[in-house]
Amino acid sequence: xxxxxxxxxxxxxxxxxxxxxxxxxxxxxxxxxxxxxxxxxxxxxxxxxxxxxxxxxxxxxxxxxxxxxxxxxxxxxxxxxxxxxxxxxxxxxxxxxxxxxxxxxxxxxxxxxxxxxxxxxxxxxxxxxxxxxxxxxxxxxxxxxxxxxxxxxxxxxxxxxxxxxxxxxxxxxxxxxxxxxxxxxxxxxxxxxxxxxxxxxxxxxxxxxxxxxxxxxxxxxxxxxxxxxxxxxxxxxxxxxxxxxxxxxxxxxxxxxxxxxxxxxxxxxxxxxxxxxxxxxxxxxxxxxxxxxxxxxxxxxxxxxxxxxxxxxxxxxxxxxxxxxxxxxxxxxxxxxxxxxxxxxxxxxxxxxxxxxxxxxxxxxxxxxxxxxxxxxxxxxxxxxxxxxxxxxxxxxxxxxxxxxxxxxxxxxxxxxxxxxxxxxxxxxxxxxxxxxxx
Amino acid sequence: xxxxxxxxxxxxxxxxxxxxxxxxxxxxxxxxxxxxxxxxxxxxxxxxxxxxxxxxxxxxxxxxxxxxxxxxxxxxxxxxxxxxxxxxxxxxxxxxxxxxxxxxxxxxxxxxxxxxxxxxxxxxxxxxxxxxxxxxxxxxxxxxxxxxxxxxxxxxxxxxxxxxxxxxxxxxxxxxxxxxxxxxxxxxxxxxxxxxxxxxxxxxxxxxxxxxxxxxxxxxxxxxxxxxxxxxxxxxxxxxxxxxxxxxxxxxxxxxxxxxxxxxxxxxxxxxxxxxxxxxxxxxxxxxxxxxxxxxxxxxxxxxxxxxxxxxxxxxxxxxxxxxxxxxxxxxxxxxxxxxxxxxxxxxxxxxxxxxxxxxxxxxxxxxxxxxxxxxxxxxxxxxxxxxxxxxxxxxxxxxxxxxxxxxxxxxxxxxxxxxxxxxxxxxxxxxxxxxxxxxxxxxxxxxxx
Numbered sequence: 085x086x087x088x089x090x091x092x093x094x095x096x097x098x099x100x101x102x103x104x105x106x107x108x109x110x111x112x113x114x115x116x117x118x119x120x121x122x123x124x125x126x127x128x129x130x131x132x133x134x135x136x137x138x139x140x141x142x143x144x145x146x147x148x149x150x151x152x153x154x155x156x157x158x159x160x161x162x163x164x165x166x167x168x169x170x171x172x173x174x175x176x177x178x179x180x181x182x183x184x185x186x187x188x189x190x191x192x193x194x195x196x197x198x199x200x201x202x203x204x205x206x207x208x209x210x211x212x213x214x215x216x217x218x219x220x221x222x223x224x225x226x227x228x229x230x231x232x233x234x235x236x237x238x239x240x241x242x243x244x245x246x247x248x249x250x251x252x253x254x255x256x257x258x259x260x261x262x263x264x265x266x267x268x269x270x271x272x273x274x275x276x277x278x279x280x281x282x283x284x285x286x287x288x289x290x291x292x293x294x295x296x297x298x299x300x301x302x303x304x305x306x307x308x309x310x311x312x313x314x315x316x317x318x319x320x321x322x323x324x325x326x327x328x329x330x331x332x333x334x335x336x337x338x339x340x341x342x343x344x345x346x347x348x349x350x351x352x353x354x355x356x357x358x359x360x361x362x363x364x365x366x367x368x369x370x371x372x373x374x375x376x377x378x379x380x381x382x383x384x385x386x387x388x389x390x391x392x393x394x395x396x397x398x399x400x401x402x403x404x405x406x407x408x409x410x411x412x413x414x415x416x417x418x419x420x421x422x423x424x425x426x427x428x429x430x431x432x433x434x435x436x437x438x439x440x441x442x443x444x445x446x447x448x449x450x451x452x453x454x455x456x457x458x459x460x461x462x463x464x465x466x467x468x469x470x471x472x473x474x475x476x477x478x479x480x481x482x483x484x485x486x487x488x489x490x491x492x493x494x495x496x497x498x499x500x501x502x503x504x505x506x507x508x509x510x511x512x513x514x515x516x517x518x519x520x521x522x523x
Numbered sequence: 524x525x526x527x528x529x530x531x532x533x534x535x536x537x538x539x540x541x542x543x544x545x546x547x548x549x550x551x552x553x554x555x556x557x558x559x560x561x562x563x564x565x566x567x568x569x570x571x572x573x574x575x576x577x578x579x580x581x582x583x584x585x586x587x588x589x590x591x592x593x594x595x596x597x598x599x600x601x602x603x604x605x606x607x608x609x610x611x612x613x614x615x616x617x618x619x620x621x622x623x624x625x626x627x628x629x630x631x632x633x634x635x636x637x638x639x640x641x642x643x644x645x646x647x648x649x650x651x652x653x654x655x656x657x658x659x660x661x662x663x664x665x666x667x668x669x670x671x672x673x674x675x676x677x678x679x680x681x682x683x684x685x686x687x688x689x690x691x692x693x694x695x696x697x698x699x700x701x702x703x704x705x706x707x708x709x710x711x712x713x714x715x716x717x718x719x720x721x722x723x724x725x726x727x728x729x730x731x732x733x734x735x736x737x738x739x740x741x742x743x744x745x746x747x748x749x750x751x752x753x754x755x756x757x758x759x760x761x762x763x764x765x766x767x768x769x770x771x772x773x774x775x776x777x778x779x780x781x782x783x784x785x786x787x788x789x790x791x792x793x794x795x796x797x798x799x800x801x802x803x804x805x806x807x808x809x810x811x812x813x814x815x816x817x818x819x820x821x822x823x824x825x826x827x828x829x830x831x832x833x834x835x836x837x838x839x840x841x842x843x844x845x846x847x848x849x850x851x852x853x854x855x856x857x858x859x860x861x862x863x864x865x866x867x868x869x870x871x872x873x874x875x876x877x878x879x880x881x882x883x884x885x886x887x888x889x890x891x892x893x894x895x896x897x898x899x900x901x902x903x904x905x906x907x908x909x910x911x912x913x914x915x916x917x918x919x920x921x922x923x924x925x926x927x928x929x930x931x932x933x934x935x936x937x938x939x940x941x942x943x944x945x946x947x948x949x950x951x952x953x954x955x956x957x958x959x960x961x962x963x964x965x966x967x968x969x970x971x972x973x
Contacts, residue, residue, distance in 0.1 A: 109652065109653060111653070111718045111719035111720075112719070113719040113720065114949060115720075115793075115945075115946055115947070115948060115949045116717070116718045116719075116720050116792075116793060116945035116946065116947075116948040116949075117718075117944075117945065117946040118651075118652055118653055118718060118945070151656075152639075152642075154617065154639065154642050154643050154646060155609065155613035155614070155616070155617060155643060155647070156608075156613060157608075157642075157643070157646035157647055157654065158646070158654070160656065166719075167719065168719040170653070170654070190620070190621075190639070193620050194616040194617050194620050195616065199620060200615075200616050200619055200620065203619045203620045203622075203623035203624075204619050204623075204920075206623050206627070207619065207622060207623045207626060210623065210626045210627055211626065214626070230680075234685070237685040237686060237687050237688075238685070238686060241686045241687075341679065349625075349630075349633075350622060350919060350922065367853065
């Protein structure tokens with residue numbers, strides 16, 4: 085009985101039809117020759133014959149190794165003498181070899197819809213779990229175990245880069261710096277970090293940064309908006325000390341590398357998929373980690389302030405000042421909008437965002453709105469050049485217009501992200517500080 | 524049966540497809556079975572019982588594929604196009620289950636996953652009535668990966684944490700790179716088979732050093748003039764800091780070409796030698812053309828970004844949507860980056876396809892098998908762009924789909940031209956190899972895939 089209608093192309097070289105049995109290709113392993121064959125399977129033996137019925141091989145079934153099944157690729161039967169038979173007749177092989185369900189569990193899983201769905205769901209859960217808990221915990225644990233001295237080299241490299249790009253040398257005098265240094269030394273001693281941290285001054289828009297290795301930078305802009313008030317500046321320094329204490333920069337580095345590794349491993353299958361794919365998840369997770377770090381640094385600051393006889397209220401006051409500055413800018417913008425169909429509306433937005441990076445930004449800052457040059461107010465067609473600067477005297481602008489400012493603030497919502505916002509002033513943080521102050 | 528004498532070089536309109544006369548295969552140690560006369564039996568489109576058919580997901584039209592390659596074939600050759608029978612649906616199942624297992628075992632399952640995935644792709648690749656297979660043992664791979672993982676951690680802690688030491692680490696990696704490359708090639712090739720005969724790699728570390736010595740030059744440059752750019756420094760100093768990059772770019776075509784030639788010219792299928800006669804100059808020509816193409820592409824991308832995207836995104840950012848959506852800046856960032864990503868992918872496709880064609884079309888196996896490659900830039904570029912977009916917007920779920928599409932495109936633009944048949948190729952002894960180097964290569968992502 086002719087089993088294979090496809091043999092029409094073969095020149096019939098014998099008078100009898102091809103033998104029955106499982107269709108297979110036979111490769112003896114000694115040459116690359118392919119022999120069209122049939123497998124005759126009995127209870128205990130496997131015989132291989134060619135299309136003319138001539139015997140090729142005859143072995144007991146237990147000596148034949150059946151390969152694992154992968155999707156719909158053919159089964160490969162390996163003979164003890166190194167020969168190979170390849171057949172697509174999955175059903176026949178599975179029946180005859182009574183393949184133990186346990187032996188090919190993986191193939192069964194891959195074919196079962198429930199398993200695929202479970203793996204899909206499980207993968208998302210596992211990845212979520214990894215990003216939210218595992219990576220941050222492991223990164224923390226590892227970061228704690230790395231001695232602070234190890235961060236020095238990285239810190240130096242970072243400072244060199246930032247000094248070249250973002251910072252200019254400070255324009256404050258030693259007399260102006262002295263009270264701030266005194267506050268810093270007091271806080272550093274109380275934190276137990278002592279010599280591990282040092283203070284630097286640089287010229288830039290209002291900001292304070294914690295660099296890996298323990299360097300804390302306070303900008304001229306910050307001193308200006310706080311009008312040199314060491315109480316407020318001290319609160320911000322306490323927050324930065326929190327970053328240093330908890331090794332946040334190192335943790336972020338570790339967590340980022342871990343995320344990149346995982347994404348790389350998963351996406352490693354495919355060539356020609358752009359680097360976009362691997363970097364986007366890493367950036368997204370970095371944002372989430374910084375939110376948690378900010379909260380941690382805040383809590384540390386409250387503790388440290390209390391310890392040195394100060395109050396978390398100082399922190400709340402510092403945050404409020406930034407909030408007032410923001411309100412001032414919003415009011416200015418609203419005013420300008422009312423004046424005309426303002427094409428500069430967007431410029432105002434930029435100024436706000438740039439100056440809004442309060443005290444704790446660790447990201448890059450665009451410094452075009454230079455605080456010390458005083459040109460931070462957006463130009464208005466009405467030419468109000470005598471109006472107070474939002475940076476130094478925002479309360480003058482907001483005075484009497486608190487309700488309007490509040491309304492504008494609420495309209496804008498919780499501005500968690502701006503261009504380079506990593507940790508904005510939120511009402512939540514102010515509230516937390518004031519709660520802590522009460523205790 | 525004596526092998527056919529090598530044909531004389533011909534003036535071929537498809538390029539210089541000269542055949543270099545290959546050494547006669549060594550006489551068989553045993554009697555080769557005399558082949559019975561079967562006229563007209565060989566027909567490339569004959570469908571044997573195990574050949575992929577339409578219902579197994581083979582979307583390709585073998586006749587169409589044949590026509591692409593047929594003109595370049597000679598009279599006594601039959602053209603065997605390669606076929607890929609895997610479907611995205613099948614591979615998704617394999618991929619998702621194995622990836623899940625890798626994650627929950629914190630990576631320990633990865634050797635099994637790697638073997639399974641490679642088997643999927645190799646067993647779904649067919650030519651001349653047979654498919655390929657992968658035979659690696661997972662345990663050596665696991666050991667190798669654990670060792671490579673430890674090495675990677677040391678590299679990370681010294682290189683990332685102390686940027687000062689990074690060039691030294693690079694130097695060390697460069698020193699051991701030739702050994703890693705050779706061991707990895709040997710491991711992978713000897714574990715790949717076709718028609719029950721294994722491939723093998725006979726290159727030595729010395730061959731690799733001779734081929735890849737510019738890597739040491741790059742590392743040395745990095746050590747002597749660390750690539751740290753100092754805004755406040757002199758122009759000369761910054762120029763020297765870029766020396767390592769410059770040397771790398773200068774030698775990249777050389778390294779790429781030598782790597783491919785190292786692989787192809789020291790490999791065997793069974794006992795049959797594989798040879799590739801592509802000249803090094805070709806690699807440089809292709810890369811230089813690629814640079815011209817890249818300049819044009821990035822210019823176009825810049826124009827698109829500036830004229831269309833920036834204003835559009837600016838409008839979106841100023842709108843009320845920007846205030847409420849926290850994720851918007853990220854999405855906008857991705858969208859603005861897309862023209863440049865596309866430019867990069869098209870450039871990659873251009874260079875890659877030209878290189879593949881240049882090497883495959885001059886590759887021979889034994890004395891009677893030639894390789895044809897007909898892969899084209901634009902289909903590959905489209906493929907890559909669609910893959911990238913799909914993977915981003917499905918949060919990675921499209922990865923298996925993209926992998927299968929890519930494999931199908933690459934496999935089915937290749938064919939073999941066979942004079943006579945494969946019977947003359949006989950087995951060769953294959954020595955065991957170490958899996959450590961193989962794992963190290965994957966960790967440091969030195970891609971040595973063909």
